[in-house]
Amino acid sequence: MKYDFIIGGAGLAGLTLAWQMIENNLLEDKKLLIIDADKKDKNDRTWCLWSKPEMWIANLPINQSWDTATVKGKGFDLSQKLEPYRYYKIEGIDYYKFIIKKLSNNTQVTFIQDVIVYEDESRKSIKTEKSTYHYSSYFFKSYFYSDEIKALSNPKKHFIWQHFYGWKIKTEKAIFNPTKITYMDMQVPEVKGGLSFAYILPESENEALVEYTLFSADLWKEEEYKTALENYINNNLELKEYSIVELEYNKIPMTNSVFAKRSKSIIPIGTLAGTVKPSTGYSFVRNYNHIQQIIKTLKSGRDDFALSGSKRFRFYDEVLMNVLHTGKSSGHEVFGSLYTKNKLSLLLKFLNEDTNLLEDLKIMNTVPKWAFIKAVAEELFESVTTKNSEFFTDLQR
Numbered sequence: 001m002k003y004d005f006i007i008g009g010a011g012l013a014g015l016t017l018a019w020q021m022i023e024n025n026l027l028e029d030k031k032l033l034i035i036d037a038d039k040k041d042k043n044d045r046t047w048c049l050w051s052k053p054e055m056w057i058a059n060l061p062i063n064q065s066w067d068t069a070t071v072k073g074k075g076f077d078l079s080q081k082l083e084p085y086r087y088y089k090i091e092g093i094d095y096y097k098f099i100i101k102k103l104s105n106n107t108q109v110t111f112i113q114d115v116i117v118y119e120d121e122s123r124k125s126i127k128t129e130k131s132t133y134h135y136s137s138y139f140f141k142s143y144f145y146s147d148e149i150k151a152l153s154n155p156k157k158h159f160i161w162q163h164f165y166g167w168k169i170k171t172e173k174a175i176f177n178p179t180k181i182t183y184m185d186m187q188v189p190e191v192k193g194g195l196s197f198a199y200i201l202p203e204s205e206n207e208a209l210v211e212y213t214l215f216s217a218d219l220w221k222e223e224e225y226k227t228a229l230e231n232y233i234n235n236n237l238e239l240k241e242y243s244i245v246e247l248e249y250n251k252i253p254m255t256n257s258v259f260a261k262r263s264k265s266i267i268p269i270g271t272l273a274g275t276v277k278p279s280t281g282y283s284f285v286r287n288y289n290h291i292q293q294i295i296k297t298l299k300s301g302r303d304d305f306a307l308s309g310s311k312r313f314r315f316y317d318e319v320l321m322n323v324l325h326t327g328k329s330s331g332h333e334v335f336g337s338l339y340t341k342n343k344l345s346l347l348l349k350f351l352n353e354d355t356n357l358l359e360d361l362k363i364m365n366t367v368p369k370w371a372f373i374k375a376v377a378e379e380l381f382e383s384v385t386t387k388n389s390e391f392f393t394d395l396q397r
């Protein structure tokens, strides 16, 4: 059987695209096949995001949300209201169930559990371990092979991992404050060429997700994360008695390299399309926006699927990555300075790429000057020498 569309990978991007295709009536006379190696029946990740109250957020299976956050570092411990934002938590399994239920009610959609091993662009076919499937319009691809990660090792680009190890823990004593999150606690040992911090998402007074996070080029051994997390819980939280309910141990690529360019009928989505913001590792909202862009393109019959975004903010990401990756300034120094000299809500607005130039300048005025001036110079030089002559015009967008 020939399908109109195939989606390879039913994770955040693949499922969101399928859901939005249904919502936008794009499948009334079209067939969609979704292939994933996994059943998607496990809670394999927790998504967090911040947003102003918006309709699409209200429709999501939100597990919990907060309006206050704490940031901590050397010599500071600040709690702030996030207004106009709230910080939301969505359990992976809830999101998968929420969308798979919608898909299973639609006769135009077929879901197959299988591993894709090869994409044949010329035949518009997808080979899996068990079979071969054909499509007539587009194949949307959201998984990647390890050699695609290797191809990113361009020495002129920055590539670091956001790697984390966290436990959902339960305590006898009431020790957590469920009304606020710890967004970033940098009262942990520094890591060279990156950033180290812990964060806490409290569910109740007795239960929280406590995660140890690093931004760095090198991954650690599992034992090392475990020790760091145990030390944080024992020493920083002064907690000796607790039980572990769940583990979250994973990594996210953070890079200004291009993961995958589209070929004629194979369209990258999700991480592969660059939806992970290089300087933060967050992608939930950017992914949703990219999917909306794809839906518009499909509706209009155009053929432009590339992730659109501001060149100005892309440049800021590159500069921040340069500073961290090359160790021009320590992560604790950069973020410590940002948090103590700016309101957290302004920084979230900046990370959402919603600030104006004046607000950007205000924020830039609070970072370690020489490290950033050097990084700006290096990144400008790199852009001008290797890329396009429209660079300076693009920066104004």
Ligand SMILES: Cc1cc2nc3c(=O)[nH]c(=O)nc-3n(C[C@H](O)[C@H](O)[C@H](O)COP(=O)(O)OP(=O)(O)OC[C@H]3O[C@@H](n4cnc5c(N)ncnc54)[C@H](O)[C@@H]3O)c2cc1C
Residues within 6 Å of the ligand: 008, 009, 010, 011, 012, 013, 014, 035, 036, 037, 038, 044, 045, 046, 047, 048, 049, 114, 115, 116, 117, 142, 143, 144, 248, 249, 250, 251, 252, 269, 270, 271, 272, 276, 281, 282, 283, 284, 285
């Ligand atoms: C543990 C974790 C926590 C995260 N937390 C946040 C967060 O709090 N906020 C945020 O904004 N971002 C977060 N991210 C980053 C990002 O949002 C997620 O990685 C997101 O899931 C990326 O979506 P995706 O669709 O690109 O990839 P995925 O969601 O990983 O989906 C890829 C899918 O492809 C399937 N697949 C893989 N190989 C094959 C194959 N050969 N054949 C068929 N199927 C295949 C996989 O089973 C998977 O279902 C997190 C990432 C991780 C790993």
